[in-house]
Amino acid sequence: MAHDHDHADHDHDHDHSHPASELSPMELRVRALESVLVEKGYVDPAALDALIETYETKVGPHNGARVVARAWVDPAFRAHLMADATAAMRELGIGGRGGEHMVVVANTPEEHNLVVCTLCSCYPWPVLGLPPVWYKSPPYRSRAVIEPRAVLAEFGVTLPADQRIRVWDSTAELRYMVLPMRPAGTEGLDEAALAALVTRDAMIGTGLPRTPERNA
Amino acid sequence: MAHDHDHADHDHDHDHSHPASELSPMELRVRALESVLVEKGYVDPAALDALIETYETKVGPHNGARVVARAWVDPAFRAHLMADATAAMRELGIGGRGGEHMVVVANTPEEHNLVVCTLCSCYPWPVLGLPPVWYKSPPYRSRAVIEPRAVLAEFGVTLPADQRIRVWDSTAELRYMVLPMRPAGTEGLDEAALAALVTRDAMIGTGLPRTPERNA
Amino acid sequence: MNGGQDLGGMHGFGPVAPEADEPRFHAPWEKRVFGLAMAMGFTGTWNLDASRAAREALPPGEYLTSSYYAIWFKALARQVEAHGLATADELASGTVSTPALPVKRVLRGEAVARLFAGGFPSDRPVATPARFAPGERVRARRINPAGHTRLPRYVRGQVGTVEAVHGSFVFPDTNANLAGEAPQWLYTVRFAGRDLWGDAAEAGHAVSVNAFESYLDPVDPEPAA
Amino acid sequence: MNGGQDLGGMHGFGPVAPEADEPRFHAPWEKRVFGLAMAMGFTGTWNLDASRAAREALPPGEYLTSSYYAIWFKALARQVEAHGLATADELASGTVSTPALPVKRVLRGEAVARLFAGGFPSDRPVATPARFAPGERVRARRINPAGHTRLPRYVRGQVGTVEAVHGSFVFPDTNANLAGEAPQWLYTVRFAGRDLWGDAAEAGHAVSVNAFESYLDPVDPEPAA
Numbered sequence: 001m002a003h004d005h006d007h008a009d010h011d012h013d014h015d016h017s018h019p020a021s022e023l024s025p026m027e028l029r030v031r032a033l034e035s036v037l038v039e040k041g042y043v044d045p046a047a048l049d050a051l052i053e054t055y056e057t058k059v060g061p062h063n064g065a066r067v068v069a070r071a072w073v074d075p076a077f078r079a080h081l082m083a084d085a086t087a088a089m090r091e092l093g094i095g096g097r098g099g100e101h102m103v104v105v106a107n108t109p110e111e112h113n114l115v116v117c118t119l120c121s122c123y124p125w126p127v128l129g130l131p132p133v134w135y136k137s138p139p140y141r142s143r144a145v146i147e148p149r150a151v152l153a154e155f156g157v158t159l160p161a162d163q164r165i166r167v168w169d170s171t172a173e174l175r176y177m178v179l180p181m182r183p184a185g186t187e188g189l190d191e192a193a194l195a196a197l198v199t200r201d202a203m204i205g206t207g208l209p210r211t212p213e214r215n216a
Numbered sequence: 217m218a219h220d221h222d223h224a225d226h227d228h229d230h231d232h233s234h235p236a237s238e239l240s241p242m243e244l245r246v247r248a249l250e251s252v253l254v255e256k257g258y259v260d261p262a263a264l265d266a267l268i269e270t271y272e273t274k275v276g277p278h279n280g281a282r283v284v285a286r287a288w289v290d291p292a293f294r295a296h297l298m299a300d301a302t303a304a305m306r307e308l309g310i311g312g313r314g315g316e317h318m319v320v321v322a323n324t325p326e327e328h329n330l331v332v333c334t335l336c337s338c339y340p341w342p343v344l345g346l347p348p349v350w351y352k353s354p355p356y357r358s359r360a361v362i363e364p365r366a367v368l369a370e371f372g373v374t375l376p377a378d379q380r381i382r383v384w385d386s387t388a389e390l391r392y393m394v395l396p397m398r399p400a401g402t403e404g405l406d407e408a409a410l411a412a413l414v415t416r417d418a419m420i421g422t423g424l425p426r427t428p429e430r431n432a
Numbered sequence: 433m434n435g436g437q438d439l440g441g442m443h444g445f446g447p448v449a450p451e452a453d454e455p456r457f458h459a460p461w462e463k464r465v466f467g468l469a470m471a472m473g474f475t476g477t478w479n480l481d482a483s484r485a486a487r488e489a490l491p492p493g494e495y496l497t498s499s500y501y502a503i504w505f506k507a508l509a510r511q512v513e514a515h516g517l518a519t520a521d522e523l524a525s526g527t528v529s530t531p532a533l534p535v536k537r538v539l540r541g542e543a544v545a546r547l548f549a550g551g552f553p554s555d556r557p558v559a560t561p562a563r564f565a566p567g568e569r570v571r572a573r574r575i576n577p578a579g580h581t582r583l584p585r586y587v588r589g590q591v592g593t594v595e596a597v598h599g600s601f602v603f604p605d606t607n608a609n610l611a612g613e614a615p616q617w618l619y620t621v622r623f624a625g626r627d628l629w630g631d632a633a634e635a636g637h638a639v640s641v642n643a644f645e646s647y648l649d650p651v652d653p654e655p656a657a
Numbered sequence: 658m659n660g661g662q663d664l665g666g667m668h669g670f671g672p673v674a675p676e677a678d679e680p681r682f683h684a685p686w687e688k689r690v691f692g693l694a695m696a697m698g699f700t701g702t703w704n705l706d707a708s709r710a711a712r713e714a715l716p717p718g719e720y721l722t723s724s725y726y727a728i729w730f731k732a733l734a735r736q737v738e739a740h741g742l743a744t745a746d747e748l749a750s751g752t753v754s755t756p757a758l759p760v761k762r763v764l765r766g767e768a769v770a771r772l773f774a775g776g777f778p779s780d781r782p783v784a785t786p787a788r789f790a791p792g793e794r795v796r797a798r799r800i801n802p803a804g805h806t807r808l809p810r811y812v813r814g815q816v817g818t819v820e821a822v823h824g825s826f827v828f829p830d831t832n833a834n835l836a837g838e839a840p841q842w843l844y845t846v847r848f849a850g851r852d853l854w855g856d857a858a859e860a861g862h863a864v865s866v867n868a869f870e871s872y873l874d875p876v877d878p879e880p881a882a
Contacts, residue, residue, distance in 0.1 A: 030461040032526030033509055034468060036518045040532035042475055046541025048467035054548060056456045100551040118440035118584050120484055132454045136500045142442035145586065146801065149634045154448050164636035171582045172618055172642035173554045173601055246686040248751030249734055250693060252743045256757035258700055262766025264692035270773060272681045316776040334665035334809050336709055348679045352725045358667040361811065362576065365859045370673050380861035387807045388843055388867035389779045389826055435669040443803050444660040444717050492669050496718030574855035578668050589814050630799035
């Protein structure tokens with residue numbers, strides 16, 4: 001996404017006369033905003049640090065992978081997950097901001113699921129973390145609903161022609177996670193080994209789980 | 217339209233390292249293109265000059281104003297204009313590129329007409345010349361079809377609430393010119409004096425003709 | 433609003449470009465903007481829907497040429513200023529020159545883990561029963577509000593099938609204007625790709641959206657053909 | 658294509674800003690781009706529809722942040738290069754380093770007045786009779802071609818009334834791809850503002866578009882309410 005980052009670092013509003021500092025114009029503008037909001041007492045710097053640490057390092061697709069692996073090995077959990085994903089995930093200690101109302105959609109040989117947010121960037125934070133740039137960017141948001149097979153091809157995923165594609169546009173506060181099909185040849189694996197096969201993209205629907213061979 | 221011109225002179229692709237010359241990056245890029253096209257023999261410099269002179273100085277709303285004034289004074293011409301605008305305009309020696317297929321739409325006390333091209337910048341060149349920047353810009357193109365009364369208000373035009381508005385989106389090679397209603401108090405005026413009342417915007421539908429008082 | 437954010441079905445943006453081992457943030461300022469947006473949201477001066485509305489209110493050309501966190505930053509600065517929490521001069525200089533306004537809450541560092549792990553649910557009870565039931569055919573209304581809405585343009589006017597009734601939730605269209613939560617029933621409505629996109633639709637393709645009750649009209653009896 | 662050019666009904670661009678005594682051109686380079694586009698169009702290497710397609714193929718963010726003649730310039734440069742008339746190096750340097758290709762025609766200065774006063778009509782005869790007659794109700798098809806089309810998104814799927822049959826004209830959707838003029842009957846179709854925009858429509862508001870025959874389906878008999 002080099003193109004996006006060019007824009008980020010070299011934004012429309014860039015200032016030709018910025019000081020000799022190493023900081024980009026955006027860094028400077030954001031620092032000014034932060035200073036003012038902190039000094040005025042609206043923002044606690046410790047809260048900023050905690051928020052960034054939480055979403056940079058703690059919350060991520062390893063959470064979702066645990067959910068998927070459990071669903072693969074535990075039919076009762078899977079049934080609970082499909083009926084009330086928010087409650088089922090809470091059993092595993094997973095939930096919170098951006099995942100208050102979870103829905104899990106399960107792939108089958110007949111239907112593959114793909115999640116998008118055409119209007120902004122809705123994404124199931126507690127299970128997947130913050131979304132990648134491509135998920136938030138116009139190419140994915142514009143095309144996932146009109147040509148999902150072409151989009152999947154760009155991710156290297158080619159589905160059987162007779163497998164339908166169901167696209168879930170996240171237009172409200174429900175958040176979707178895809179439950180991929182358990183790969184063949186994983187009968188002997190334990191839950192942790194299964195979780196290691198579950199990629200982030202497999203839970204968005206733009207990928208498939210790794211197979212044990214490819215994972216090795 | 218200062219905003220647009222900022223973009224024009226200071227385009228996205230602007231080059232921070234342009235030479236000490238007074239020329240803008242766009243000037244330089246266009247000069248390079250012109251040099252190559254001329255040197256390769258695709259473009260005759262005399263044709264460029266003739267095109268620019270024609271559309272900068274010769275073709276303009278004075279042509280349309282003549283058509284309107286004639287229609288106001290000559291019922292037979294008006295009937296011809298409404299039935300076959302292209303042929304009727306040819307009678308006055310008006311026609312050509314961008315006006316091969318003209319349609320005239322007449323305002324009435326019951327209905328006001330407004331012309332737009334949402335998809336690009338289609339405009340009746342032979343009668344109005346090249347379009348103004350606002351006509352080609354996103355605010356007008358986006359809003360004329362969804363909130364024409366609000367757009368007219370920005371031009372200072374407030375129509376009676378019971379006068380309908382008919383918007384003509386120029387989506388093919390037909391080109392529209394509005395025939396405004398002849399202002400009251402113009403009974404004594406000759407054709408040339410009437411033509412002087414007819415503004416460009418009155419023939420787009422974003423304005424009304426001047427009244428003799430306002431014109432004095 | 434029919435703004436730069438309503439991207440479903442558009443062409444011309446080029447291929448999707450996944451980035452290998454993508455970091456969570458691509459510049460230090462992106463982290464700060466993320467944290468500031470979360471923390472300021474918590475003050476209760478506005479809400480999530482209002483923040484989305486502020487982002488999509490950027491002129492479409494600017495929206496489409498700004499990076500994701502640049503959009504967040506611009507919207508946040510605009511909200512801060514619009515609500516009088518700081519002046520444009522303060523935001524430009526980074527130097528405080530006017531008194532702070534009171535805010536409802538301030539997010540403290542020690543509370544982040546607990547509050548964010550708990551989340552901020554947006555389901556709300558309503559007194560009326562749901563109007564539609566699974567299996568019913570509905571038509572998405574041809575609304576075109578100048579303000580915030582969550583009904584994308586590509587489904588407006590289209591007929592789909594109710595697949596699920598999810599309970600009742602805060603209605604973004606009013607909440608974004610700070611005009612009340614006005615909760616409504618929320619549905620999943622499934623549309624056939626062919627109905628949305630015509631002959632160009634890929635085979636076996638369907639799209640679901642979550643639609644609030646006031647976005648939908650009944651289709652009755654069965655449409656002709 | 659559903660690109661940056663398809664603006665009808667969008668929000669967020671701000672007020673219309675008429676300019677008093679606006680000049681025809683706002684910079685010397687704008688004149689040259691105008692003239693170059695006209696002259697190169699005359700060579701017959703492409704056609705007007707292809708030029709429109711080249712302009713709207715700019716990424717939407719770029720389209721919406723480029724001035725009008727900047728869009729023309731970018732599209733023209735792209736067309737020149739795509740057809741092999743000049744290389745990217747030549748366009749960047751302004752120095753010719755490859756031989757010219759033959760073109761069908763070159764516009765000579767002395768011919769401009771006559772040719773442009775005559776114009777370049779795009780009506781073409783077709784063998785078949787018009788399918789629709791004035792007064793008939795038609796539905797604009799839900800097409801979403803990735804290539805050039807002249808049916809704007811805001812009328813797709815909508816029912817309107819045929820008001821005029823204009824004869825048959827070059828079909829832009831094929832012509833833009835240099836895939837033939839394939840002429841079709843062309844209609845004026847009138848849509849009620851309420852049908853297009855819903856309750857938000859201004860009173861007494863109607864919009865007409867010119868629609869090619871293949872953009873339209875019959876509506877029969879009369880739609881249910």
